[in-house]
Amino acid sequence: MKLIKKITPIEENFSQWFIDVITNGNLIEYGPLKGTVIFKPNSYGIWEQIQYNLNKIIKKEGVRNVYLPLLMPKSLIQKEKEHVDGFAPELATVTKVGDKKLNEEIYIRPTSEVLFAQLFKSEINSYNDLPKLFNQWANVVRWEKTTNPFLRTSEFLWQEGHTSHSTEEEAVNFSEKMIQVYKNFYKDYLALDVVIGKKTEREKFAGAITTWTIEAMMKDGKSLQAATSHYLGQNFSKMFNISFKNENNQLINVYQTSWGLSTRSIGAIIMAHGDNRGIVIPPKIAPIQVDLIEVLANKDKNVITMANQLKKELEENGIRVRVDKSDKTIGFKAAQSEIEGVPIRIEIGPRDIENQQVLIVRRDTIYKALVNIDKVVIEVKKLLESIHNDLFEKSRKLIKENIIYCNSYGKFKELIKEQKFVVVPIIEDSKELENKIKEETTATARCIPTELDLCLKEDKCIMTGKLVNHFVLFAKAY
Structure with a gap:
């Protein structure tokens, strides 16, 4: 396979390869502060697809979205000692506003258990109010000592779900259900196999009774914690006095869960599916599923017309398409499409118009085939499904063999x-x-x-x- 010079081969230096593909793949720019990144359209587009599809799934479980404040007073977060101790080294603190020193320090949320606890306290009075199933799509700040784009950054994006239940059994079952939701989501949308299990006492979430996790294997053999679900028991509800009256008019503290998936999932996609040509994005969460590249000879109007027609037909079938109308060479356009991991590339030129066919290239295998123009939509649909299935099988095989x-x-x-x-x-x-x-x-x-x-x-x-x-x-x- 011909290597693109911009990218360090995986076999030589995996860490440098990772940096090369995310920068050349137009995923990020580094932010103004150490440990921060700017999500460019290619990476934020992946996150939008993850958000759109996962949002539909969790809403089917009866979960409703909310949004809670970014800032919280020191007195609030310190109510749960184990929780604050677990995050203490990473807490970012606001001490001044303008020239005025604050009477009480303010923390930028590292997570939102204590904020949700306040919300639940105001929302729950009776067993008829339960269960309460909330989720927010938000950013959090954790001042990491060592940072790496997507994997560990000082600020990242995620969803965090928080629920309150009337019984321990119901809360435990819900936390276990959500880790299965994440496992299925990784399989069905990110084409990644994972190992599911329970965290040890040393590794569990600060403030949880039980933490469930899914662990994904990267191409270098390292593990990446891909999502977690926590059974919190009554740890927070007792501390914040979140209680309800049951059918016998007894006052009971609720049982809680929390669970989350973050932009670390983008790092998982890159390090599990990428190759020496660049990123390989699973079709279902690819912002662009098909790159249409016009091979123009003297700006041939027939080529432009056919490209526009194909774009329209593909989009009418729910396929996300981009037409590269730049004046770059066909070789540059093809290479850039591969670096950015677009699942399918279609090249169309004057000779293709004459033969009523186009060249289709699938990103994962670089397999090329000439396809009749009237069969393009059918073929693209089949290829998108095949690419997803093949990527998942490679991920499954990697874990099984290692x-x-x-x-x-x-x-x-x-x-x-x-x-x-x-x-x-x-x-x-x-x-x-x-x-x-x-x-x-x-x-x-x-x-x-x-x-x-x-x-x-x-x-x-x-x-x-x-x-x-x-x-x-x-x-x-x-």
Whole structure:
């Protein structure tokens, strides 16, 4: 395959490849402050498609959208000590307005549990008010020490859902349902297979009783936490006195959940599907699904007319189309389309008009075919579905071939060096052992997998030799 000189090959330097493809793919510009980025139309367009499609799904669950303030007083967030301690190193604080020092410091939201707690307190009085299912599409600020576009930035975009329920069972079931929603969304729209599981005590969300996660494997073997869902129990409702009267007129604190997916998902798409030509965007969330490139000879009017006609026909069939009308060469236009990851490219020129056919190129495989003009819409629809299915199958195969069960710490270290997903028997919720593993290998506990058949009924802990029936997936992670 001919490499585009602008892009560092994946095999040489994965980190530099990632930076090369997101800059040359017109996804971002760096912001004025360290750790901030500007989402250009190509990346924000992906986020719009994610938002549009996920919004429809969560609304089917009865969730309604709201929007809460960006700023919160120090006194509010400090009501839940474990929660604030978990975010303390990343909290951005406002201390002055103009020349005036504020009487109380103001935090820029790192997440919105405490704000939603206030909202629920005012909304809930009786069991008839429950469940309350809210979500907001918002930005949050977490002052990360080490940043990387899409993966860890000081400000990012996300959706965060928050719900209140009358019973523990209902809240637990809803938190588990939402992690399945995320898993299905990654499969159905982002063409990514994931490992689903529960976070260990060391890794769970600050203030949660249980955190569920989906972990995606990137092409370099590292894990990316792709979305999370938390069962909060009554941790926040007791602290903020969010209660209701049940059918027996007893005052009960509600049971809560929270769950979220962020623009980190764009990073997942790039690092799981991209190649040495650039980005590969799954068709369902691609802002542009088809690039129409006119191969003009003396501005041939017939070519322009046919391109406009094809664009109209494709758009009438719900396909998102862009016509490149720049005066760049056909080679430059084709290369740029590939770098930006547009799923399908159609080239049309004077000779194609004569033969009543066009050249169609699919981005993921660079397979080219001549297609009759009257068959273009049908062929494009088939190709978009095929591209999605093939991308998902590659993602599924990557995980299947690189997730390994291991019961030897020596072998575990070797596998982690090889950037594998490694499932091991280990004493349950031992923060000390997890800390030791991280110090010695840089690997972290990603989750306690729930849908893998790799594990035995019981085995010896890789660190202590004690017999356990607890298994954890470890990997290096972003």
